[in-house]
Amino acid sequence: MSAPIFHLDGYVIRPMTEQDRHYLDSLIEEDAYHMGRMTGDYFLKLVPGEDSWAFEDEHGHVIFYFKTQTACRVSIQFGPSEKPEDRTRNRDALIKGMAWLESQLQQNAFREILFDNDGPMLKAMAKRRLGFRESQTELIRAIPPRAISRSVETPWHNAPQQARKEG
Numbered sequence: 001m002s003a004p005i006f007h008l009d010g011y012v013i014r015p016m017t018e019q020d021r022h023y024l025d026s027l028i029e030e031d032a033y034h035m036g037r038m039t040g041d042y043f044l045k046l047v048p049g050e051d052s053w054a055f056e057d058e059h060g061h062v063i064f065y066f067k068t069q070t071a072c073r074v075s076i077q078f079g080p081s082e083k084p085e086d087r088t089r090n091r092d093a094l095i096k097g098m099a100w101l102e103s104q105l106q107q108n109a110f111r112e113i114l115f116d117n118d119g120p121m122l123k124a125m126a127k128r129r130l131g132f133r134e135s136q137t138e139l140i141r142a143i144p145p146r147a148i149s150r151s152v153e154t155p156w157h158n159a160p161q162q163a164r165k166e167g
Contacts, residue, residue, distance in 0.1 A: 003015040010057070010058045011055060011056060011057060011058070011063075012055075012056045012058075012060075013053050013054070013055050013056075014053065014054050014056065015051065015052070015053060015054075016043055016044060016052040016053060016054050016065060018044060020040075020043075020044070020054060020062070020065065021040045021044060023062065024040045024043060024044075024065060025039070025040045027065075028040065042067070043065055043067050046067075047111070047145040048109040048145050049069060049070040049109035049110055049111040049143075049145070050067060050068065050069050050070075050111060051067065051068050052065065052066070052067040052068075053065065053066050053067070053068070069111040069112060070108075070109055070110045070111055070112075071110065071111060071112040071113070071114055072101070072105050072110050072112070072113050072114065073114045073115075073116060074101070074113055074114065074115050074116070075116045076094070076115075076117075078090050091125060091129075094125075094130070095129060095130065098113075098130050101113070102141075102143055105143055106143050106144070106145075110143055111142065111143055111145070112140055112141065112142055112143060113132075113140070113141045113143060114138050114139070114140055115132055115138060115139040115140070115141070116138055117138070117139055123139060126139050127139065
């Protein structure tokens with residue numbers, strides 16, 4: 001199966017190949033923002049969950065290259081936590097829940113978890129205990145790449161069938 005090529009208002013968006021390396025390297029060497037910080041490998045040596053693309057004009061001239069990474073944005077609403085033991089329970093559940101989520105995302109070639117969060121205590125805990133780092137607007141944690149089994153019947157095959165115990 002060949003990689004998809006997209007057409008948009010006279011432009012062509014195609015997957016990058018090694019044939020792009022020479023031109024890409026020359027662009028990087030001339031770019032004050034990327035020179036010395038990036039090589040063509042950033043776009044060409046991909047891990048699961050990444051794709052790189054060339055955006056061309058109608059004459060086949062590359063206007064720009066871009067790379068996409070699969071990320072999951074997480075937002076959380078906790079139940080009441082009026083007692084200290086409620087906060088401990090919430091913290092423990094969050095640590096276990098994030099570990100489970102990461103394993104599911106990793107199996108499906110996701111590369112990052114983005115955590116929308118404005119609470120200073122939760123933000124500090126996420127950085128200290130869950131390995132998130134802070135960017136300008138959100139918390140981010142990279143998911144390390146993992147070999148993906150091609151024998152998986154469904155993408156989310158390990159998802160639990162029941163969210164909580166009844167009773």
